[in-house]
Amino acid sequence: MSNIEEEILTKLSNRIIGYLKDDLSMQDIENSFTIEDVSKIDYKDITTFIALNGAMKGTVGMSVPSSLALQMVEGFIFGDYDKSELKDMSIENVAETLNITLGNILTDLSVVQNGSSVDISTPYTMHNSTTITKKSDGIMFVATLTYNDQQILLSYFR
């Protein structure tokens, strides 16, 4: 694994752990995570992707099971909503979670610190589990975070 892939997934994983703890009151998120070089990724129920352009190209993904997405939106939303409204909003909240946390770490990336710029797209979200296979000349890495035996997958591929 080159430094750049390790850097983005490490910084994003740490930011998401902090975000879940501090902003969503999800204290049971584990502090440790793994990063692996993989040839395919079996995503969870809700997956959102953000494309990187500029000094760093590729696609960053975040994938969570529906049950965890619901817990996340309960921690995020201000005010009272019924369960069906929360379920609807939980899908969009996964996109916002990646959008916020990726935005938060962008200026900490070494390529940006060295004076280059990296742009991020608006999120694209899928609400069903899917598998993505690495291109023959591509790279693909996945970080796995754990919250109460449920997995959060963060991916980077191009």
Place this chain on the structure above:
Amino acid sequence: MALALVVDDAKIMRANVKKMLEQLGYETIEAENGAEAISMYEKYNPDFVTMDITMPEVEGIKNGIEAVEEIIKIDYQAKIIMVTSHGEQDKVIKAIKAGAMNYILKPIRFEKLEEVVMKVVVI
């Protein structure tokens, strides 16, 4: 009651900001893109606006910055607060140059929104 226009392409972000502003005693209307924000501003003349900085292009308005430019053409005294992520400083500077008054970072916390709104509303 003062009126706030909440602009964001993400329904959940609009819902959160609306609930917070309503708790602060403001009436709210919402728009989900820059083009809609411009027409809502013209129609309702709100007391202030919260504007997401990054939104998909709709009707030629590419993002929140371009929406600010157009709203300032309508009302040069418009009070606009940009909503942004930490990594978007360049965009915030452009938005302030275009006429936005202040900004708030995501994730938005109630106390911070209250502080920024109070600063903008009293100007």
